[in-house]
Amino acid sequence: ETGVTQSPTHLIKTRGQQVTLRCSSQxxxxxxxWYQQALGQGPQFIFQYYREEENxxxxxxxxxxxxxxxxxxxxxxxxxxxxxDSALYLCASARGGSTDTQYFGPGTRLTVL
Amino acid sequence: AQSxxxxxxxxxxxxxxxxxxxxxxxxSVSVYLFWYVQYPNQGLQLLLKYLSGxxxxxxxxGFEAEFNKSQTSFHLRKPSVHISDTxxxxxxxxGGADGLTFGKGTHLIIQP
Numbered sequence: 001e002t003g004v005t006q007s008p009t010h011l012i013k014t015r016g017q018q019v020t021l022r023c024s025s026q027x028x029x030x031x032x033x034w035y036q037q038a039l040g041q042g043p044q045f046i047f048q049y050y051r052e053e054e055n056x057x058x059x060x061x062x063x064x065x066x067x068x069x070x071x072x073x074x075x076x077x078x079x080x081x082x083x084x085d086s087a088l089y090l091c092a093s094a095r096g097g098s099t100d101t102q103y104f105g106p107g108t109r110l111t112v113l
Numbered sequence: 114a115q116s117x118x119x120x121x122x123x124x125x126x127x128x129x130x131x132x133x134x135x136x137x138x139x140x141s142v143s144v145y146l147f148w149y150v151q152y153p154n155q156g157l158q159l160l161l162k163y164l165s166g167x168x169x170x171x172x173x174x175g176f177e178a179e180f181n182k183s184q185t186s187f188h189l190r191k192p193s194v195h196i197s198d199t200x201x202x203x204x205x206x207x208g209g210a211d212g213l214t215f216g217k218g219t220h221l222i223i224q225p
Contacts, residue, residue, distance in 0.1 A: 050210070
Protein backbone atom coordinates (compact mmCIF):
# COMPACT_ATOMS: atom_id res chain seq x y z
CA GLU A 1 0.00 0.00 0.00
CA THR A 2 1.59 3.26 -1.11
CA GLY A 3 1.38 6.29 1.12
CA VAL A 4 0.42 9.87 0.36
CA THR A 5 2.81 11.55 -2.05
CA GLN A 6 3.17 15.22 -2.94
CA SER A 7 4.94 17.12 -5.67
CA PRO A 8 7.02 19.12 -6.00
CA THR A 9 9.08 18.93 -2.82
CA HIS A 10 10.16 22.55 -2.96
CA LEU A 11 9.00 25.50 -5.02
CA ILE A 12 10.06 29.13 -5.29
CA LYS A 13 7.69 31.72 -6.76
CA THR A 14 7.45 35.49 -6.84
CA ARG A 15 4.65 37.62 -5.52
CA GLY A 16 1.65 37.77 -7.84
CA GLN A 17 2.35 34.46 -9.55
CA GLN A 18 0.15 31.38 -9.49
CA VAL A 19 1.12 27.93 -8.23
CA THR A 20 -0.27 24.39 -8.45
CA LEU A 21 0.62 21.72 -5.91
CA ARG A 22 -0.20 18.05 -6.40
CA CYS A 23 -1.14 15.19 -4.12
CA SER A 24 -1.69 11.49 -4.70
CA SER A 25 -3.83 9.95 -2.00
CA GLN A 26 -3.27 6.61 -0.34
CA UNK A 27 -4.81 3.62 -2.08
CA UNK A 28 -8.47 3.17 -1.16
CA UNK A 29 -8.89 6.72 0.17
CA UNK A 30 -11.57 8.98 -1.33
CA UNK A 31 -11.10 12.06 0.86
CA UNK A 32 -8.29 14.59 0.55
CA UNK A 33 -7.62 17.56 2.82
CA TRP A 34 -5.11 20.36 2.40
CA TYR A 35 -3.36 22.21 5.21
CA GLN A 36 -1.01 25.20 5.37
CA GLN A 37 1.75 25.10 7.97
CA ALA A 38 3.61 28.37 8.47
CA LEU A 39 7.03 28.24 10.09
CA GLY A 40 6.77 27.49 13.79
CA GLN A 41 2.99 27.00 13.67
CA GLY A 42 0.56 24.11 13.58
CA PRO A 43 -1.13 23.17 10.31
CA GLN A 44 -4.24 25.14 9.35
CA PHE A 45 -7.09 23.54 7.45
CA ILE A 46 -7.61 24.95 3.94
CA PHE A 47 -10.29 22.67 2.47
CA GLN A 48 -11.38 19.10 1.96
CA TYR A 49 -12.53 17.18 -1.10
CA TYR A 50 -14.73 14.11 -0.99
CA ARG A 51 -15.49 12.23 -4.20
CA GLU A 52 -14.44 15.20 -6.37
CA GLU A 53 -16.55 17.79 -4.50
CA GLU A 54 -15.36 20.39 -1.99
CA ASN A 55 -17.23 19.53 1.22
CA UNK A 56 -15.48 21.68 3.80
CA UNK A 57 -13.39 24.83 3.89
CA UNK A 58 -11.35 26.69 6.46
CA UNK A 59 -10.75 30.42 6.74
CA UNK A 60 -8.85 30.91 3.49
CA UNK A 61 -9.68 33.37 0.67
CA UNK A 62 -11.07 32.24 -2.71
CA UNK A 63 -7.66 32.55 -4.37
CA UNK A 64 -7.00 29.19 -2.71
CA UNK A 65 -8.82 26.63 -4.83
CA UNK A 66 -8.62 22.95 -5.51
CA UNK A 67 -9.60 19.97 -7.57
CA UNK A 68 -10.02 16.29 -6.93
CA UNK A 69 -9.81 13.86 -9.84
CA UNK A 70 -11.65 10.56 -10.43
CA UNK A 71 -8.62 8.65 -9.13
CA UNK A 72 -8.91 10.79 -5.95
CA UNK A 73 -5.63 12.60 -6.51
CA UNK A 74 -5.85 16.32 -5.87
CA UNK A 75 -4.47 19.74 -6.73
CA UNK A 76 -4.17 22.90 -4.68
CA UNK A 77 -4.05 26.12 -6.70
CA UNK A 78 -3.08 29.45 -5.25
CA UNK A 79 -3.50 32.61 -7.33
CA UNK A 80 -1.96 36.04 -6.81
CA UNK A 81 0.68 34.76 -4.42
CA UNK A 82 1.54 36.86 -1.39
CA UNK A 83 4.64 36.76 0.77
CA UNK A 84 2.58 35.29 3.64
CA ASP A 85 1.73 32.28 1.48
CA SER A 86 5.24 30.99 2.12
CA ALA A 87 4.67 27.79 4.08
CA LEU A 88 4.71 24.01 4.06
CA TYR A 89 1.59 22.72 2.32
CA LEU A 90 0.42 19.35 3.56
CA CYS A 91 -2.00 16.99 1.92
CA ALA A 92 -3.82 14.30 3.91
CA SER A 93 -6.00 11.47 2.69
CA ALA A 94 -8.60 9.37 4.48
CA ARG A 95 -11.12 6.68 3.66
CA GLY A 96 -13.93 9.08 4.42
CA GLY A 97 -16.04 9.58 7.50
CA SER A 98 -15.47 11.95 10.38
CA THR A 99 -13.57 9.44 12.51
CA ASP A 100 -11.23 8.12 9.86
CA THR A 101 -7.55 8.78 10.36
CA GLN A 102 -5.97 11.33 8.06
CA TYR A 103 -2.65 10.19 6.62
CA PHE A 104 -0.30 13.02 5.73
CA GLY A 105 2.15 13.39 2.90
CA PRO A 106 5.63 14.88 3.32
CA GLY A 107 4.51 18.31 2.14
CA THR A 108 5.55 20.91 -0.42
CA ARG A 109 7.68 23.78 0.80
CA LEU A 110 6.57 26.96 -1.00
CA THR A 111 8.69 30.10 -0.82
CA VAL A 112 7.26 33.35 -2.18
CA LEU A 113 9.79 36.12 -2.87
CA ALA B 114 -15.93 26.36 16.91
CA GLN B 115 -12.95 24.30 17.95
CA SER B 116 -9.58 25.24 19.39
CA UNK B 117 -6.51 23.57 20.84
CA UNK B 118 -4.01 24.98 23.30
CA UNK B 119 -0.66 23.32 23.78
CA UNK B 120 0.61 24.81 26.97
CA UNK B 121 4.33 24.36 26.38
CA UNK B 122 6.19 25.41 23.23
CA UNK B 123 9.28 23.48 24.30
CA UNK B 124 9.82 20.62 26.74
CA UNK B 125 13.40 19.57 27.55
CA UNK B 126 13.79 16.19 29.23
CA UNK B 127 16.65 13.83 29.92
CA UNK B 128 16.88 10.52 28.08
CA UNK B 129 15.03 7.67 29.82
CA UNK B 130 13.03 10.13 31.93
CA UNK B 131 9.22 10.32 31.72
CA UNK B 132 7.52 13.12 29.81
CA UNK B 133 4.09 14.71 29.62
CA UNK B 134 3.02 17.06 26.83
CA UNK B 135 -0.05 19.06 27.71
CA UNK B 136 -3.06 19.75 25.51
CA UNK B 137 -6.36 21.47 26.25
CA UNK B 138 -9.18 21.65 23.75
CA UNK B 139 -12.45 23.39 23.14
CA UNK B 140 -15.16 21.90 20.95
CA SER B 141 -18.88 22.48 20.50
CA VAL B 142 -19.42 19.20 18.68
CA SER B 143 -18.41 15.56 19.11
CA VAL B 144 -14.87 15.37 20.42
CA TYR B 145 -12.36 13.49 18.39
CA LEU B 146 -8.80 14.05 19.58
CA PHE B 147 -5.47 13.24 18.00
CA TRP B 148 -1.76 13.48 18.64
CA TYR B 149 0.59 13.70 15.67
CA VAL B 150 4.39 13.78 15.56
CA GLN B 151 6.46 15.66 12.99
CA TYR B 152 10.14 14.87 12.50
CA PRO B 153 12.33 17.51 10.82
CA ASN B 154 11.46 18.10 7.17
CA GLN B 155 8.72 15.47 7.20
CA GLY B 156 4.93 15.31 7.24
CA LEU B 157 2.80 14.36 10.22
CA GLN B 158 2.53 10.85 11.61
CA LEU B 159 -0.38 9.77 13.80
CA LEU B 160 0.65 8.70 17.31
CA LEU B 161 -2.81 7.97 18.71
CA LYS B 162 -6.43 9.04 18.64
CA TYR B 163 -9.46 9.20 20.91
CA LEU B 164 -12.87 8.71 19.36
CA SER B 165 -14.93 7.20 22.20
CA GLY B 166 -14.78 4.53 24.87
CA UNK B 167 -11.83 4.08 27.21
CA UNK B 168 -10.31 7.39 28.22
CA UNK B 169 -6.79 5.95 28.23
CA UNK B 170 -5.53 5.58 24.69
CA UNK B 171 -2.35 3.75 23.75
CA UNK B 172 -0.44 4.64 20.62
CA UNK B 173 2.74 3.85 18.77
CA UNK B 174 6.29 4.16 20.08
CA GLY B 175 5.20 3.68 23.71
CA PHE B 176 3.08 6.84 23.90
CA GLU B 177 -0.30 7.06 25.61
CA ALA B 178 -2.81 9.81 26.29
CA GLU B 179 -5.70 10.30 28.67
CA PHE B 180 -8.94 12.03 27.71
CA ASN B 181 -10.34 14.09 30.57
CA LYS B 182 -13.71 15.56 29.69
CA SER B 183 -14.14 17.62 32.85
CA GLN B 184 -10.78 19.31 32.39
CA THR B 185 -11.06 19.35 28.58
CA SER B 186 -7.57 17.91 28.37
CA PHE B 187 -5.81 15.26 26.33
CA HIS B 188 -2.26 15.07 27.68
CA LEU B 189 0.35 12.86 26.01
CA ARG B 190 2.71 10.76 28.12
CA LYS B 191 5.64 8.42 27.74
CA PRO B 192 7.26 6.67 30.71
CA SER B 193 10.80 6.68 29.27
CA VAL B 194 11.94 8.79 26.32
CA HIS B 195 14.68 8.09 23.81
CA ILE B 196 16.83 10.39 21.72
CA SER B 197 14.79 9.36 18.68
CA ASP B 198 11.67 10.94 20.25
CA THR B 199 13.09 14.40 19.54
CA UNK B 200 10.44 15.97 17.32
CA UNK B 201 7.52 18.40 17.17
CA UNK B 202 4.29 17.09 18.66
CA UNK B 203 0.87 18.40 17.66
CA UNK B 204 -2.46 17.92 19.39
CA UNK B 205 -5.54 18.20 17.18
CA UNK B 206 -9.31 18.13 17.54
CA UNK B 207 -12.07 17.53 15.03
CA GLY B 208 -12.10 15.70 11.76
CA GLY B 209 -14.54 15.14 8.96
CA ALA B 210 -15.54 17.96 6.62
CA ASP B 211 -14.36 20.65 9.05
CA GLY B 212 -10.85 19.27 9.02
CA LEU B 213 -8.52 19.06 11.98
CA THR B 214 -7.78 22.02 14.23
CA PHE B 215 -4.20 21.84 15.45
CA GLY B 216 -2.37 23.40 18.34
CA LYS B 217 0.86 25.33 17.77
CA GLY B 218 2.96 22.33 18.68
CA THR B 219 5.39 21.32 21.42
CA HIS B 220 9.04 20.78 20.63
CA LEU B 221 10.29 17.81 22.64
CA ILE B 222 14.03 18.07 23.26
CA ILE B 223 15.76 14.97 24.60
CA GLN B 224 18.99 15.66 26.45
CA PRO B 225 21.56 12.86 26.80
